[in-house]
Amino acid sequence: MKKSIMFFAVLITLSITVFSFMNWNDSEADQLATLVIEDSTIDTQSKEKINKKIDAGFIYGVGPRFRPITKRDLDNINFFSDYIGEEHSQRIVSYKSLSVIILDGDKKTDVRETSKNGFFTTSQIKLLQSSPYSTNILIWAEYQGKNKITGELEDTHWTPYLTIVPEKQAMFLSGKKTLIRYLNEKSKEVRINVQADKIKPAKLFFTVTKNGTIENVKIDRTSGYPLIDKTMIELITNLSGKWESAKNFKGEKVDQELVISFGTIGC
Numbered sequence: 001m002k003k004s005i006m007f008f009a010v011l012i013t014l015s016i017t018v019f020s021f022m023n024w025n026d027s028e029a030d031q032l033a034t035l036v037i038e039d040s041t042i043d044t045q046s047k048e049k050i051n052k053k054i055d056a057g058f059i060y061g062v063g064p065r066f067r068p069i070t071k072r073d074l075d076n077i078n079f080f081s082d083y084i085g086e087e088h089s090q091r092i093v094s095y096k097s098l099s100v101i102i103l104d105g106d107k108k109t110d111v112r113e114t115s116k117n118g119f120f121t122t123s124q125i126k127l128l129q130s131s132p133y134s135t136n137i138l139i140w141a142e143y144q145g146k147n148k149i150t151g152e153l154e155d156t157h158w159t160p161y162l163t164i165v166p167e168k169q170a171m172f173l174s175g176k177k178t179l180i181r182y183l184n185e186k187s188k189e190v191r192i193n194v195q196a197d198k199i200k201p202a203k204l205f206f207t208v209t210k211n212g213t214i215e216n217v218k219i220d221r222t223s224g225y226p227l228i229d230k231t232m233i234e235l236i237t238n239l240s241g242k243w244e245s246a247k248n249f250k251g252e253k254v255d256q257e258l259v260i261s262f263g264t265i266g267c
Contacts, residue, residue, distance in 0.1 A: 058191065059180045061261035064163035065136050065203075071164060072249055074128050080118040080141050084158060092118070093153060096142040100124045103136040103161075105220050118143075128164075133246070134207075134257035137162045166246035170208035170256045173242045183235055183260070190231045200224040202263040204232050210253035212243045223263040232262065 076082070080098055081089030095118045102111040113124040118141070120128075131137065142157045172179045202223035207216040217237050219229045246256035 058187065059183045059260065059262045060265055061259070062176055062179060063258060064134070064165050064169075065205075065257075065259045066161040066163040068165040068169070069162045070167050070249075071129060072167065074125075074164070078120055078125075080120070080139070083139065083160060089118075091146040091148065093144050093146065096144070096155075097140075098124075098142075099138075099140040100127055101138040101140060102127070102131065103138055105136070108138060131164055133164055133166050133248075133254055135164045137164065166254050166256055167249040168247040170246040170258065171244045173244055179239075179241070182239075182241075183232070183262070186235050187228065187231050190225075190227045194225060194228070196264070198224060199228075199263045201261065201265060202229065202232075204229075204236065204260040204262065205257060206236050206260070207255050207257045208243045208245060209255050210245050212245050214239060214243070216257070220259075228263075232260070236260070 080095075081092070095116065097114055097116060098118055098120070099112055099114040100120070102109050111127070113121065113127050115121045115124065128137070139160045139162065140157065141159075142155070144153055144155055146152065147154050200223050201221065202219065203221040205216070205218050205220050206214055209215055214236060217233050219233065222229055223232075245253040248254050
């Protein structure tokens with residue numbers, strides 16, 4: 001019973017973290033949006049040429065790379081079943097392995113700890129806790145479980161991807177919606193005549209420093225259009241709006257890496 005209560009508490013904390021980050025304050029949104037629109041030099045004829053499929057939802061994500069989890073949340077997860085929930089964990093009969101793997105971007109590294117059961121070992125917990133903010137992690141569990149429909153045993157796996165985030169995440173003070181609107185408006189010109197089936201899901205990484213400045217802007221995954229990639233880098237690098245720095249559980253300001261997902265929707 002205590003484990004269930006602890007698990008649901010972790011889930012509620014995660015939900016609040018995600019909800020808070022995804023609903024930044026937009027009280028100052030109009031000022032930046034108006035500036036963007038007035039500054040636009042795209043003529044009416046050019047605007048009509050823009051592929052509507054590309055224009056709608058071109059920027060579709062701003063936030064941590066994967067599902068956010070704080071270090072305090074990690075303190076409450078000692079078993080894989082704590083993470084996936086009781087309903088699913090009850091179908092697991094036996095574990096083959098449970099690995100905590102540090103990622104470099106989306107790629108697995110050799111920095112990992114593996115056990116043969118569903119318990120997170122001391123080494124695995126130490127690896128999680130010692131990883132700095134913005135570290136991307138893969139939890140790879142291989143096990144034998146009962147099929148939800150047939151009830152028969154089958155070999156399967158579950159691979160949750162996580163990003164360790166500060167207890168209070170970085171925020172764009174004019175609001176997330178304003179930021180997305182700005183990036184959409186200012187990138188329109190370079191998206192003229194771009195084919196919807198040709199552009200790729202792209203990822204732009206940048207760091208909001210403890211001083212509220214932007215650093216380490218880079219394309220991790222290209223859109224397939226170099227000019228679009230270059231424009232996105234320039235827009236974030238030269239963004240005039242202010243950021244509120246992230247804070248850890250002590251209230252200390254810390255750096256946080258964020259990711260802008262653009263192009264077509266992808267993982």
